[in-house]
Amino acid sequence: MMRTRPLKVALLGCGVVGSEVARIMTTHADDLTARIGAPVELAGVAVRRPDRVREGIAPELITTDATALVKRGDIDVVVEVIGGIEPARSLITTAFEHGASVVSANKALLAQDGAALHAAAEQHGKDLYYEAAVAGAIPLVRPLRESLAGDKINRVMGIVNGTTNFILDKMDSTGAGYQEALDEATALGYAEADPTADVEGFDAAAKAAILAGIAFHTRVRLDDVYREGMTEVTAADFASAKEMGCTIKLLAICERAEDGASVTARVHPAMIPLSHPLASVRGAYNAVFVESDAAGQLMFYGPGAGGSPTASAVLGDLVAVCRNRIGGATGPGESAYAALPVSPMGDVVTRYHISLDVADKPGVLAQVATVFAEHGVSIDTVRQSGKDGEASLVVVTHRASDAALTGTVEALRKLDTVRGVASIMRVEGE
Template sequence: MQGLDASVPVGVGDERTYQVEPLKVALLGCGVVGTEVARLLTSQAEELTARVGAPLELTGIAVRRLGRDRGDLGVDPALLTTDADALVARADVVVEVIGGIEPARALILRAMEHGAGVVTANKALLAEDGPTLFEAAAKHGVDLYYEASVAGAIPLLRPLRESMAGDRVTRVLGIVNGTTNYVLDKMDSTGAGFAEAVEQAQALGYAEADPTADVEGFDAAAKAAILASLAFHTRVSAADVHREGITEVSAADVRAAQQQGCVVKLLAICERVTGADGGDAVSVRVHPAMLPLTHPLAGVREAYNAVYVEAEAAGQLMFYGPGAGGRPTASAVLGDVVAVARHRVTGGRGPGESAYADLPLLPMRDVRTRYHVRLDVADRPGVLAQVAGVFAKHGVSIETVQQRQDDAGRAVLVVVTHTAPDAALSATVDELGELDIVDSVAGVLRVEGGDDR
């Protein structure tokens, strides 16, 4: 924009001079991410012009109300407006970083009607009502990009929907919520309990005052829905995702995982599985699980995110990076802005929704999982036989059993199963709890990251 000689070719892949007419970028929302998007649009104007093939002009920033102190945005305060409707109607590219369902959805749809390409970081909206957005994008022939909606700055959606377009994804395991990973990592490294670790996370800004959306797995479930939709070319909404949070994970669970050579992680799991009719189906779920230390995801510490992908031809891949934060998220948003803006200059469009496979969702009860079960038991002969009998009755095969004493000298039985339908495992645990010789079911966690499906 500034200081670029319009007559000089800038090498975006062909030899003509770049377009001088700027593309109008409208920014909806000016929170942590919006502020950074505005800053990058301005501070990297020259590089962005070269990469897009035309200057990008930040034409306005829609905010709920004017007059709030917004620090040094590095942009003209006159750009701020409360009239988002008017703003989107005159933009070439609309960047939505408001979050939530409304008014984000209405503004995105309005922008598309006016022919603007849209970049959004809105995982909640995509996971709740993605099809409405995708259909509008298709109808109006505009781009809809949303790299920042999952795992912040990690380039993940583009690889999934483009680089792996010639392959068949079989499994996605993601650590996609930084707050819960921070909490579980602290529990692992310090031995803290859940409540204490959450307090630490809150004190350091890694957790909200009300951490429900994170610790109950809602945030991860929205991201799991987006990942599964892309990986399996099938519409999956947040409501389709089986969801369990980490509030029940105890310090004892974490210690038990360590004794097993494992670490506890909240995983977003998307799997291509065999359905009831023998054809392909999809399982999408979010729950805490034990993961062997040898698994690439086990080393993901603090608030980092990582997504592990298995595909038939590509094999095992992993993508790792910061999952949140204003600047990382803004980086992902701007990558999308460049893609959408380039399409305005050179023609063409990015891939739209791909839901042709339309695979059925396998209910959680039918999904094959592995359980790690810790039982406080009576210290007398015959206990193992009784316990093993309950597993056998439900058709659950046991992989390992350890009998040992806990710190208080009580007898503990630790059972790790082979895979079995989740409902059978769950019923086994219920029945174990009713045995006279079982004082209590001290802990139950699924085990992931193995190969035995």
């Protein structure tokens, strides 16, 4: 069964992930050969800084000309771990044109141009695998698109960004404010110098787009994902959450509408009950909760980032793509047949926790309650506390659409007796 010609791999990028991929390809060469059915060899490594010492990689494999590498024609699999839109997109497309299959860890690119890349792969009869693009080492793309291929997925809800989970977990456990927790995350290497992509939810939104696309067999682009960062979550929000028996997580939530005719995808901070499995996901770990018709509730948990975990996912894909290549087959491509419309955020239905600063005088609660009623938002609980003529009113609603809640809040702001809306947070996972 063993064929002798080695499969040739071109590695694009040799940073934290790429160097780990190269290392494991060397140290675990015998295992990879046995599992693939043929040896697999590193045929070239495209880097930006060729002068850097790269332990364990033969210097003659290093090149700065990534385009020439993917055009060589003898490359079986291109592993793209450079990230970003360009030149990654052009290189992947060129790779397909020159006969290679592709393994990518590029969430931003997949979220933005997944459809075009899948089309290019299919046109050339090649594989495009990207387990590492979502939640690092956690097997998620393959379980969603293969294990659950006979089921109907209704919701995917997860913690898919380790940096923000580290910060929120720190705020929860120590009572720290956002800035203090961010500073610690930065000092420990969990947050980048510019943390925008993480804390503003861009990274999570890209993953939500990819997950929603796979789960619902529908194209979901990054622009379709509602996104709200977690920079405005306060210690006071955590105190409110605790009173409700909740904690706060930055969640990516992909849902099928109750009538099944549309889907939504969103990223925002949310309160979840402490009893929910996602509530106990600590530090920089990721976890994704999946609900389907037949399987029920599943959860996948593990490290969501880092060189080794991401390399594990890349290498799992590499083995699959190599096996497909030897067998003359390709794995599952894009599945977007359902083509469901992606509804705007206004259509999302969930519960809300609203903190209002109000005048402490008779009739205020009646006024506030009337505004909720007028907008069709049913109130579950109200908690009022006040001193010195000022009062705080915490309202938790039943399920209502985001549009109805937005209308309610706009009207509340116009009331003379409402001094301010201190915070609005969605309540999920119940």
